[in-house]
Amino acid sequence: MSRLVVVSNRIADPRKTAAGGLAVALAEVLNGTGGLWFGWSGKIVDATEGDDVHFMQAGPVKLATVDLSQVDHDDFYLGYSNGVLWPVFHYRLDLADFDAGYIAGYRRVNQLFARKLMPLLQPDDVIWVHDYHLIPLAAELRALGCQQRIGFFLHIPLPPPLIVAAIPGHDWLIRALFAYDLVGFQSQADLAHFAGYVESEAHAQPLGDGRWRAFGRTVHAGAFPIGIDVEEFTQLTQAPEAMEMYERMKREYSRRRLLVGVDRLDYSKGLPQRMRAFREFLQKNPDLRSSATLIQIASPSREDVEAYSDLLHELESLCGSINGNFGELDWMPVRYIHRTVARARLPGLFRASQVALVTPLRDGMNLVAKEYLTAQDEEDPGVLVLSRFAGAAEQLREALLVNPYDTEGTAAAILLALQMPLEERRLRHQAMMKTIRQYDVHWWCDSFLNALQEAQAEEKGTSWL
Ligand code: ADQ
Numbered sequence: 489m490s491r492l493v494v495v496s497n498r499i500a501d502p503r504k505t506a507a508g509g510l511a512v513a514l515a516e517v518l519n520g521t522g523g524l525w526f527g528w529s530g531k532i533v534d535a536t537e538g539d540d541v542h543f544m545q546a547g548p549v550k551l552a553t554v555d556l557s558q559v560d561h562d563d564f565y566l567g568y569s570n571g572v573l574w575p576v577f578h579y580r581l582d583l584a585d586f587d588a589g590y591i592a593g594y595r596r597v598n599q600l601f602a603r604k605l606m607p608l609l610q611p612d613d614v615i616w617v618h619d620y621h622l623i624p625l626a627a628e629l630r631a632l633g634c635q636q637r638i639g640f641f642l643h644i645p646l647p648p649p650l651i652v653a654a655i656p657g658h659d660w661l662i663r664a665l666f667a668y669d670l671v672g673f674q675s676q677a678d679l680a681h682f683a684g685y686v687e688s689e690a691h692a693q694p695l696g697d698g699r700w701r702a703f704g705r706t707v708h709a710g711a712f713p714i715g716i717d718v719e720e721f722t723q724l725t726q727a728p729e730a731m732e733m734y735e736r737m738k739r740e741y742s743r744r745r746l747l748v749g750v751d752r753l754d755y756s757k758g759l760p761q762r763m764r765a766f767r768e769f770l771q772k773n774p775d776l777r778s779s780a781t782l783i784q785i786a787s788p789s790r791e792d793v794e795a796y797s798d799l800l801h802e803l804e805s806l807c808g809s810i811n812g813n814f815g816e817l818d819w820m821p822v823r824y825i826h827r828t829v830a831r832a833r834l835p836g837l838f839r840a841s842q843v844a845l846v847t848p849l850r851d852g853m854n855l856v857a858k859e860y861l862t863a864q865d866e867e868d869p870g871v872l873v874l875s876r877f878a879g880a881a882e883q884l885r886e887a888l889l890v891n892p893y894d895t896e897g898t899a900a901a902i903l904l905a906l907q908m909p910l911e912e913r914r915l916r917h918q919a920m921m922k923t924i925r926q927y928d929v930h931w932w933c934d935s936f937l938n939a940l941q942e943a944q945a946e947e948k949g950t951s952w953l
Contacts, residue, residue, distance in 0.1 A: 492523035496618035499527035517933045522548035529553035563593020573620040578756040578850040602628035626667035639670040639940040644852040646678040649685040666705045669943040672712040674852040674879040679711045708943040715928040725835035733836025748841035753786040758849040758892040763806040765898035787828035838863035843905040847892040853879040869917035871905035886916040
């Protein structure tokens with residue numbers, strides 16, 4: 489069997505439970521197959537300190553990391569990855585900072601990764617590259633003569649062609665995808681956007697079977713919606729830490745209905761819109777007022793990017809004004825927690841909540857939606873209110889699907905969720921769990937790696953850049 493080499497910007501010790509969808513999913517994959525995980529160490533070092541690769545053995549997985557200099561980190565990570573690609577791919581052209589200097593940093597770090605990874609590769613390795621930070625990595629590896637099979641998975645959405653086309657150098661970026669053997673997306677919508685782009689901007693021809701020809705090369709493309717490890721999350725739900733959290737929440741909120749939101753504090757997650765919808769719900773339903781509490785956990789994320797500190801202030805002020813206007817001496821409608829909650833406690837919180845609000849403006853998939861459903865008591869399950877703009881909405885059709893920009897519509901869905909009869913809750917939950925079990929993280933991994941194995945190898949010249 490070929491060795492699997494995973495490459496992602498950040499790596500995590502797969503023996504530990506990590507927060508963050510990508511880390512959780514990849515730890516799963518590598519624990520099963522062994523192999524090499526290559527990425528950034530998370531350390532920023534002085535440019536004179538050299539760029540050695542650091543190795544660490546974590547069970548069956550070998551971790552190999554490189555450090556970044558301050559300027560590389562600023563241009564590659566904060567600048568191009570999170571100041572250009574993240575906002576644009578989440579349809580937020582207004583938040584993109586197209587500083588011409590960033591792209592050089594993005595290329596520099598992708599070149600560094602290729603240069604450092606190349607000597608570690610074995611001839612029959614299969615390489616799986618993850619996410620928007622590393623789009624040109626295969627092109628850089630090919631330029632160094634890499635002949636191995638390389639797959640790429642985009643964890644975030646791919647927007648429609650004319651939004652991609654707003655990125656200066658977008659054709660370079662999409663052309664770089666053709667250096668892979670297989671490119672995977674989260675949803676059919678993202679895949680359709682890829683097809684739309686390569687047809688309209690690169691005059692590509694569809695060859696059938698998910699193959700596309702452009703830039704003198706063929707690439708396979710497909711949708712591989714990411715899932716969770718249902719068994720692991722069920723065990724986590726039954727473990728003492730989660731049970732203790734569940735009991736505590738049940739005790740504390742015995743006379744109240746609990747709604748929950750758990751997100752990274754990110755503008756793609758639609759947090760201010762969610763708060764406005766909850767405020768609208770409170771306004772419209774005075775009789776339900778002092779009985780519903782929203783616990784919103786928003787873990788700190790990328791606070792050195794400007795748009796994130798603006799969001800933090802907007803959210804704080806919204807929560808403050810909702811509590812100020814609707815709160816009573818013995819009840820506050822919103823409990824807002826700006827911290828990461830230990831992963832082991834989350835299932836307890838999910839299980840104690842009658843409703844989950846998962847209302848991103850755009851999301852590649854959103855694993856919280858799947859985790860919330862998995863943590864429920866199947867005899868008396870809670871209700872998922874889910875944005876139609878999350879990748880998960882393509883699969884979880886039995887959720888209460890909402891348009892998060894529609895404040896009144898989302899408020900109406902919150903009311904519906906709180907009043908949904910038991911039988912309907914059970915039926916919806918059962919149907920969604922069937923999908924979550926079928927398309928779990930193992931399915932995701934196996935189906936991607938099988939498709940990569942089958943992707944027809946062809947000419948891999950070095951003239952990629
Ligand atoms: P994220 O944007 O990080 O991931 P998500 O899919 O929701 O979003 O994954 C988050 C993971 O981190 C979940 O396992 C969740 O439990 C945990 N988490 C989130 N907020 C937390 C908090 N406040 N405290 C503790 N834990 C928290 C990106 C894409 C998603 C895609 C994943 C996986 O943006 O669309 O689903 O990758 O591909």
